[in-house]
Amino acid sequence: MENADTIAAIATSPGRGAIGIVRISGKDLGFLALKITGQVPQPRYASLSKFFDENGQLIDQGIMLYFPAPHSYTGEDVLELQGHGGPAVMSLLLSSCVSAGARLAQPGEFTLRAFLNNKMDLAQAEAVADVIDASTDEAARCAMRSLQGVFSAAIHGLVQALTDLRMLVEASLDFPEEDLDIVWRADVSGKLNDIHAQLETVFASARQGSLLREGLWVVLVGKPNVGKSSLLNRLAGEEAAIVTEIPGTTRDTVLRSIEIEGVPLHLLDTAGLRETDDVIEKIGIARTRSAIEKAGLVLLLMDSREGITPEDQAVLDSVPAGVRRIHVYTKSDLLEEVPRIISYQKQGNWQEIYLSAKTGAGVESLRRILLEMAGWNPHMGEGLFMARGRHLVALAEAGGHLKSAAGLAEYGDQLEVLAEELRLAQRWLSSITGEFTADDLLGEIFSRFCIGK
Template identity: 50%
Template sequence: MTDTIVAVATPPGRGGIGVVRVSGPRSAAIAEAVCGAVPVPRQAALRRFRAGDGAVIDEGIALYFPAPHSFTGEDVLELQGHGGPVVMDLLLARVCELGGRPARPGEFSERAFLNDKLDLAQAEAIADLIASDTAAAARAALRSLQGEFSRRVHVLVEGLIELRMYVEAAIDFPEEEIDFLADGVITERLGELRERLSVLQAAAGQGRLLRDGMTVVIAGRPNAGKSSLLNHLAGREAAIVTAIPGTTRDVLREHISIDGMPLHVIDTAGLRDSDDPVEREGIRRAWAEIEAADRILMVVDDRLGLNDAERALRERLPPATPVTVLYNKIDLSGRSPTVRDGAWGTEILLSAKTEAGLDLLREHLKTCMGYHGGEEGVFMARRRHLDALERATAALERAAYQLEIVRAGELVAEELREAQNALAEITGEFTSEDLLSRIFSSFCIGK
């Protein structure tokens, strides 16, 4: 990393302040050329930013952070000027003229990772903090950025290393291996590691839901009240509601938050046979969304109950996707709101029109998302983190099998190594270049 990179670190468009960030070995020389002198490290200095011919481009604040005491671990210069796109472009062009090059998306964070200023989970938390949709998600991302997730992974990795050392030391003395496998120490320590990994998996699962949310599809026959339900969950008139069957003909999406848990709610066309080509296309799209859903809310008119048409519809729903049956329009049927277990899973009696029972639905959705009633210790996690934790769990399960059934010390040690490598992928201690490239390319430019 001998080149110097530059990018506008503030969002596109006009604003009160715009920031141009520079990182690399030429930062000090660029500061001297643009500002007339290198600012005192970590002290804001009012400077005129000059072009190559000496003309003033802008006047603003210059900040200089010499290596290694900077975000990237390199010499860093920040030029804070007026936030107009023309001014930012002129400053960017001036820095490139002096030897800088435009940064790739996420390259500043990538350099921070490569210079050991933060690990991979912390680097990802920067992007997650910027992209947070709820206050709870922002707080969880900040905990990951501060190292909460990484610390818990490191504790597990250290435990695995110690156990590997114990196992491999015993393998070096084959005449003692049988006694070692039977002494109970490794079984106990392996059990403790599996239990701690299970706790971490559960926490990471809630962290992923905070980041990605859960996709819920509202499905059912025409005029069951699906669009009314979407409107009340969204808190606005997102869908047109009429008494005419087939009013909703396309997929409607709403992003809502329930106690900080993001929820992607999708309203679909009423599912029935139709000769109308437009309605048929809407129904085709509805089935496509149903196939991809995390959970299906099947809405039934409580006055009609589960008739043959509803039963046939239920049979067509994906068998692996959990279904909650909502008996709507209890304001007309005269029944009271309640939650109960039914033959097809959870059933909720409610009225989308009067909102009776909607609080029961919200609590049910929170439970489905893994909401535990508090944010203490919750950190942000991604799908790749869960994949790594699942592979580590599988490796420890195989290690237990090799220990208890096969009684092969070498295979136990190999499975422990596999678990260690899987966990090390989370923090980037054991990560392919291709994975790093994919991760950082998803960041915004200038971060």
């Protein structure tokens, strides 16, 4: 890809810091470097340099690094100016770059150029943002594996296997007079089964990686004063929510993110559900109901001393049937009973647990159940890679086309349709790495990157 323009951006976080970096990418940056520093940059050599503005006034002194094309992050000439990390200094240095002929970069534009210049594929480009945004150690390691190409290699393996199979089917279309019937059917069916098994393995890893990236949204609901805020504080390990004996203390949602075995969980404490004339509390209750609709998992809290009261049943009935749930009986320390877990398989997966947020009894069991219901498999950790929602959709669509192809392969009399199903499966897989990707999708993906990356 050829770019006529040169882009520049501050590549370090906003605010004060010991070091700040301005990154420039474009063509023939030697002249731009000479205007800003008064020096011709040496490739891959850290030079102590002075940085000047357009009027020749000294801005700062720091390190200049020059990476000539194509051996750079973007595949173009890349110049990095490392100075003192004050906001005013960085702003002046960026302005000097613009005066020298660069323009301000758009969010993600450096990585977009790296993708367009074949320095990385689309899955790896997305992993750059995932490494930056990782909220847990395990998520960071998982994102780095994607950046190193583990996910892409798995996809390329599937695409190559599909390419080989398509060649066999296309040969049968081109030479229908050849007697390929028995051998052809066995070969195609067997290869399809192998490819589908490989795809299922990749899909399982991708779902785990998606969980590490997105986390699970867990909403705590129940009538007032059943211990929602106390449980949130116990799980978060801090006084995140105010706890009193007064019903209706929590009037708005309180969000805290935690991690369990490297899996991020976003806990949302909500206003107690009840009939009320309080205008502010009504707003909080409305937000509670909205949060339930979007939740990945709902914790329905009830006082273990009372069992399921009519008020509790009204809360239970308000939760949509498709939402996964755990029935949590709180304050079990007041019953003087050992906390227990009861598992059910009625109307979908849901469980009951008795615990005490005050003493912590049963809370570790709840953590284990949260991971289990999130779908986390700790035995897959070493081979995981980061994945996004669009990757899961593409893998699912490819799997659907492979399933249709397998049905057609049993008969072998609709070769054109079979060939089309294989082509569509391959196209969906290739969209993950960016071989077949619409421009509007690229714009959506890279617009979410930070500026300077």
